[in-house]
Amino acid sequence: MIADYHMHTPLCRHARGTAEEYVARARELGLAEIGFSDHSPMPQYFDDWRMPVEELPLYFEWIEAARAAAGAMPVRMALEVDWIESGERWIEDLAARAPWDYLIGSVHYIGRWNFDNPAEKQGFRHPGTEEAWTQYWKLFISAARSGLFDIMGHPDIIKKFGHRPEGDLRRYYEPAIAAVAEAGVAIELNTAGLFKDVQEMYPAQDFLNLAAAAGIPLTINSDAHAPEEVGRVFPEAIALARAAGYTSLVRFAGRGRSSVPLP
Numbered sequence: 232m233i234a235d236y237h238m239h240t241p242l243c244r245h246a247r248g249t250a251e252e253y254v255a256r257a258r259e260l261g262l263a264e265i266g267f268s269d270h271s272p273m274p275q276y277f278d279d280w281r282m283p284v285e286e287l288p289l290y291f292e293w294i295e296a297a298r299a300a301a302g303a304m305p306v307r308m309a310l311e312v313d314w315i316e317s318g319e320r321w322i323e324d325l326a327a328r329a330p331w332d333y334l335i336g337s338v339h340y341i342g343r344w345n346f347d348n349p350a351e352k353q354g355f356r357h358p359g360t361e362e363a364w365t366q367y368w369k370l371f372i373s374a375a376r377s378g379l380f381d382i383m384g385h386p387d388i389i390k391k392f393g394h395r396p397e398g399d400l401r402r403y404y405e406p407a408i409a410a411v412a413e414a415g416v417a418i419e420l421n422t423a424g425l426f427k428d429v430q431e432m433y434p435a436q437d438f439l440n441l442a443a444a445a446g447i448p449l450t451i452n453s454d455a456h457a458p459e460e461v462g463r464v465f466p467e468a469i470a471l472a473r474a475a476g477y478t479s480l481v482r483f484a485g486r487g488r489s490s491v492p493l494p
């Protein structure tokens with residue numbers, strides 16, 4: 232019995248399905264609970280892959296519809312919040328707008344460069360992979376330290392298109408792990424990376440090994456943008472978590488965390 236805490240809705244303009252379809256897939260898989268964590272709105276127009284803030288009430292309606300369809304299965308209400316420079320005030324504002332169960336903090340932007348957007352992947356040519364990684368992990372660390380998030384999303388998503396510096400990448404992972412551990416934040420093992428160019432879940436096994444050794448709490452999530460993606464390749468993710476040394480996962484409710492055994 233496992234939860235899936237990273238699922239999107241069509242409000243973000245690049246996902247499809249109905250609340251009932253996501254719930255039906257979760258029930259089919261026997262998931263213990265689910266949580267929607269759609270891309271966070273911004274105070275004004277920012278890009279074309281998130282709901283405008285005026286649509287937050289529609290998001291709450293989506294959650295209500297999912298809860299009505301889910302019966303006894305808990306449906307958590309969350310957001311995948313973008314970490315951008317000087318965005319703290321807005322995140323605090325958002326955090327106060329609803330009884331969120333958890334907030335996922337994700338880095339998708341380095342400055343105004345949306346590095347995980349296929350339309351912007353030529354951006355890796357300049358500043359280059361090493362510099363992109365350096366800047367990414369700096370942002371990841373500041374997000375973890377902000378205290379605004381419960382879970383750090385897809386920890387090494389900077390590798391999405393296969394851009395990885397030479398050599399042992401633990402030089403990037405170690406400071407990030409230290410910051411996450413010190414901040415007391417959880418991470419996710421996000422299975423979606425397996426279906427991107429890099430063909431590997433986020434984070435890499437080396438990162439996960441270090442995270443387990445540092446006692447960082449873990450969730451396993453699909454990042455579903457369609458009903459059939461809910462709970463995708465979770466047996467493989469459980470095996471990776473086990474191999475890293477994990478024996479438990481965490482659950483969230485009302486921004487409080489509890490632990491359950493890893494199946």
Ligand code: ZN
Binds near residue numbers: 239270456
């Ligand atoms: Zn998305």
Ligand code: FE
Binds near residue numbers: 311337339384385
């Ligand atoms: Fe994301």
Ligand code: FE
Binds near residue numbers: 237239311454
């Ligand atoms: Fe996502």
Ligand code: ZN
Binds near residue numbers: 311384385454
């Ligand atoms: Zn995501």
